[in-house]
Amino acid sequence: MIALRRYLKKLSEELTHIKETKFQSGVFKNINIYFEDESRFGLLTVPRRILTIKGVKPLIPYQHKFKNFYLFGAFSPITGTHFTLELPKCNSDCFQLSILVLPYRSFIWQIYNTIV
Numbered sequence: 001m002i003a004l005r006r007y008l009k010k011l012s013e014e015l016t017h018i019k020e021t022k023f024q025s026g027v028f029k030n031i032n033i034y035f036e037d038e039s040r041f042g043l044l045t046v047p048r049r050i051l052t053i054k055g056v057k058p059l060i061p062y063q064h065k066f067k068n069f070y071l072f073g074a075f076s077p078i079t080g081t082h083f084t085l086e087l088p089k090c091n092s093d094c095f096q097l098s099i100l101v102l103p104y105r106s107f108i109w110q111i112y113n114t115i116v
Helices: 004-025 092-115
Strands: 035-044 066-075 080-088
Touching: 035 092, 066 092, 080 092
Parallel strands: none
Antiparallel strands: 035 066, 066 080
């Protein structure tokens, strides 16, 4: 709890510093905060029970393959805007891509709507 208070105090000081330095110089007119998270979704072959004669080991087809994908999402509690991106991996390159695409989300959505 003490660490949380310390973090919030430091965050408040940092935002005040940004407001006093960047907004006074006219570089930025407003600020928006996004929270980002990534999640893995997929299917894994799981062998289930099978009926056989007592003492006989069942032979069942099994394929050890895990098909998955990752969803990168960002949400702004200030404006309510959100963005999701489906990618095949979760590494630093994919994370960087999701951060770089975030400002262009409305432009990408317009292109998608004209194609579909």
